[in-house]
Amino acid sequence: MTTSSKAWFSTADRNFAKAIGRVNAANPFLPERIAAEREALGADFVEAGAAWNTRPPTAESHVNVSAITARCGELIDRAVKASAGGARPTREEAALYEEIAGYWLYQTYAVRFDRVILTALDGRGEGGRVEFFPAFKADVEKCFSVFGAERIEGAEPAHWFACAFQIRRAFHNIFRSLVGSSPSMARLRAEIWQSIFTHDLRRYRRGLFSRLGDFATLITGPSGTGKELVARALALSRYIPYEPKRGGFGRDFAHGFFALNLAALSPTLIESELFGHKRGAFTGALADRAGWMEECPPTGAVFLDEIGETDTGIQVKLLRVLQARTFQPLGGTESRRFEGKVLAATNRDLPGEIRAGRFREDFYYRLCSDQIATPGLRDQLDAAPGDLPTMVTYIAKRLLGGVEAEDFADEAVTWIEKNLGASYAWPGNFRELEQCVRNLILRGEYRPAGPLVRRVADDWNAVIEGGALTAEELMRRYTRIVFDQAGTIEETARRLDLDRRTVKARLQRRDD
Numbered sequence: 001m002t003t004s005s006k007a008w009f010s011t012a013d014r015n016f017a018k019a020i021g022r023v024n025a026a027n028p029f030l031p032e033r034i035a036a037e038r039e040a041l042g043a044d045f046v047e048a049g050a051a052w053n054t055r056p057p058t059a060e061s062h063v064n065v066s067a068i069t070a071r072c073g074e075l076i077d078r079a080v081k082a083s084a085g086g087a088r089p090t091r092e093e094a095a096l097y098e099e100i101a102g103y104w105l106y107q108t109y110a111v112r113f114d115r116v117i118l119t120a121l122d123g124r125g126e127g128g129r130v131e132f133f134p135a136f137k138a139d140v141e142k143c144f145s146v147f148g149a150e151r152i153e154g155a156e157p158a159h160w161f162a163c164a165f166q167i168r169r170a171f172h173n174i175f176r177s178l179v180g181s182s183p184s185m186a187r188l189r190a191e192i193w194q195s196i197f198t199h200d201l202r203r204y205r206r207g208l209f210s211r212l213g214d215f216a217t218l219i220t221g222p223s224g225t226g227k228e229l230v231a232r233a234l235a236l237s238r239y240i241p242y243e244p245k246r247g248g249f250g251r252d253f254a255h256g257f258f259a260l261n262l263a264a265l266s267p268t269l270i271e272s273e274l275f276g277h278k279r280g281a282f283t284g285a286l287a288d289r290a291g292w293m294e295e296c297p298p299t300g301a302v303f304l305d306e307i308g309e310t311d312t313g314i315q316v317k318l319l320r321v322l323q324a325r326t327f328q329p330l331g332g333t334e335s336r337r338f339e340g341k342v343l344a345a346t347n348r349d350l351p352g353e354i355r356a357g358r359f360r361e362d363f364y365y366r367l368c369s370d371q372i373a374t375p376g377l378r379d380q381l382d383a384a385p386g387d388l389p390t391m392v393t394y395i396a397k398r399l400l401g402g403v404e405a406e407d408f409a410d411e412a413v414t415w416i417e418k419n420l421g422a423s424y425a426w427p428g429n430f431r432e433l434e435q436c437v438r439n440l441i442l443r444g445e446y447r448p449a450g451p452l453v454r455r456v457a458d459d460w461n462a463v464i465e466g467g468a469l470t471a472e473e474l475m476r477r478y479t480r481i482v483f484d485q486a487g488t489i490e491e492t493a494r495r496l497d498l499d500r501r502t503v504k505a506r507l508q509r510r511d512d
C-alpha cells in the first residue's frame with residue numbers, strides 16, 4: 001500500500017490484524033493463544049512443541065512473538081504514512097489498527113517492564129517508580145496520531161501504560177509462584193488470569209479495571225496445593241494507576257497482600273486483626289490500632305485463609321464488608337470503609353458446611369461469584385510425570401541455591417521413585433513434597449505419615465500370592481491402603497465407590 005492509496009490495509013493485512021485481535025483477546029495460558037499466533041503468522045509460524053505457554057514470551061525470547069511484533073511495527077509505519085498522505089481509516093480499519101498498536105506497544109516495552117517488575121519482586125528497587133513512561137507516551141502518541149483529533153476511548157497514555165504493565169506483572173506473579181506443566185496447572189493459571197482480567201481484555205481496559213474490587217474470589221482445593229500462592233498472585237496483579245506527575249505508580253506494586261489465617265486465631269483476635277481496635281477494647285489493647293481492612297489500599301486485597309473454619313459471628317461481619325463495604329473497629333462505634341478486594345480460601349466443602357449449619361448461605365453466595373480450584377499434586381503428576389524433577393529442583397534451589405540443587409534433585413527423584421514408588425499419592429500435596437525434600441537434604445530419607453507405599457505393595461503381592469486371605473480381609477486391607485493414600489474417609493469412600501460408613505467400619509476392625 002502506498003501513501004496515495006485510500007485504504008490503510010490490504011486484505012492480507014486485514015486478516016493479520018483480525019488474528020492479532022484474537023491473540024490479544026485470548027487467555028495467554030490456554031492453547032487458544034498459540035492457535036491465534038499460528039493463525040496470524042500462517043506459514044511463518046515456528047512450532048515450539050507446546051500447546052500452551054509455559055513461560056512468559058517476549059519479543060526477544062520467542063520467535064513467533066518477535067515476528068508478529070515486527071509485522072505490527074510495519075503496519076503502524078504504513079498507517080502513519082497513509083494518514084499523513086490524507087487517507088482516513090474506515091471504522092473497521094480503526095478497530096483493527098487499535099489491536100495492532102496495542103500488541104506492538106505491549107511487546108515493545110515488555111523487556112523494560114520485566115526489568116522493573118523482577119527487581120521489585122526480588123525485594124530490590126522501588127516497586128512504585130518507572131522511568132521510561134515519557135518514551136512510552138511518545139510511542140502511544142505516535143501510534144494514535146493517525147486518528148487526528150478523534151481519540152480512542154481508553155487510549156490515554158498513562159492508562160494504557162498501567163494496563164500493559166499490569167498484564168506483565170500478572171504474567172510474572174502467576175509464573176513465578178506456580179510450578180507445573182500439567183493441563184490442570186495450565187487451567188489454574190488460565191483461571192487466575194481470567195479472575196484478574198475477565199474474559200474480555202478490551203472491556204476490562206475500557207472500564208472494568210476499576211470495578212473488579214467488588215468481586216470477591218473464593219479459592220478451593222485440598223490442603224497444600226498452593227491456595228495462598230494463588231491469592232498472592234491475584235492480590236499483587238491488581239490494576240494500579242500510573243501517575244505521570246509523580247513519575248510512578250500510585251503505590252508500590254510489590255505490596256498490597258494482607259493475609260490472615262482465620263483458623264489460627266480466636267474470634268476477638270480475628271476481629272482485631274481485620275477491623276482494628278480502639279484502646280481498651282480488650283485486655284492488652286493499649287492503643288488504637290488499624291486492622292487489615294483499613295490498611296489495605298483500594299488496589300490491594302485482604303486474604304481470608306481457612307474461611308471454612310470461622311464462626312458465624314465473624315461471617316456476619318464479613319458479609320457486611322462484602323455487601324456494604326463497611327466495618328467497625330473493636331470497641332469503636334463509627335463505621336469505616338473497606339476499599340480493597342476480598343479473597344478467601346478453604347479446603348472444606350462449603351456447601352456441606354452450609355448443610356451442617358456451620359456456614360451461612362448468604363455469606364457463601366456473596367463469596368463464590370468467582371471461584372478458582374487448585375488441583376492435587378497426584379493428579380498433576382499423573383498427567384505430567386516429568387513435573388516431579390522440575391518441582392524437586394525448584395524446591396531444592398530455594399533451599400540449597402544454584403548448582404548444588406541440580407545434583408541433589410537427581411538424587412532426590414531417584415530416592416523418591418525407589419522408595420515411595422512412582423505412583424505415591426502425595427496426600428499432603430506440594431507441601432508434603434517440600435517436606436520430603438527437606439528430609440532428604442537433612443537425613444537422606446523421608447518417612448511419610450502413612451506406611452511407605454512401595455513396602456505395602458510388596459507385602460500385598462506376597463499376601464495375594466499366598467492365597468490365604470478371606471474376601472472380607474482382602475477388602476479390609478485394601479481399604480486401609482487406599483485410606484493411607486487418600487488421607488480422609490470421604491476421599492477413600494469416593495475412590496472405592498463405597499459409602500463412608502462402610503469405609504469407617506472396615507478401618508475400625510482390628511488387624512489380626
Ligand SMILES: Nc1ncnc2c1ncn2[C@@H]1O[C@H](COP(=O)(O)OP(=O)(O)OP(=O)(O)O)[C@@H](O)[C@H]1O
Pocket residue numbers: 177178179180221222223224225226227228229230305345346347374430431434
Ligand atoms: N504449584 C506450586 N508451585 C510451587 N509451590 C507450590 C505449589 N503449590 C504449593 N506450593 C507450595 O506449597 C506450600 C503450601 O502451599 P499453600 O500454603 O499455598 O497451600 P494451601 O493450599 O493454602 O494449603 P492449606 O489449605 O493447608 O492452607 C507452600 O510452601 C507453597 O509455596
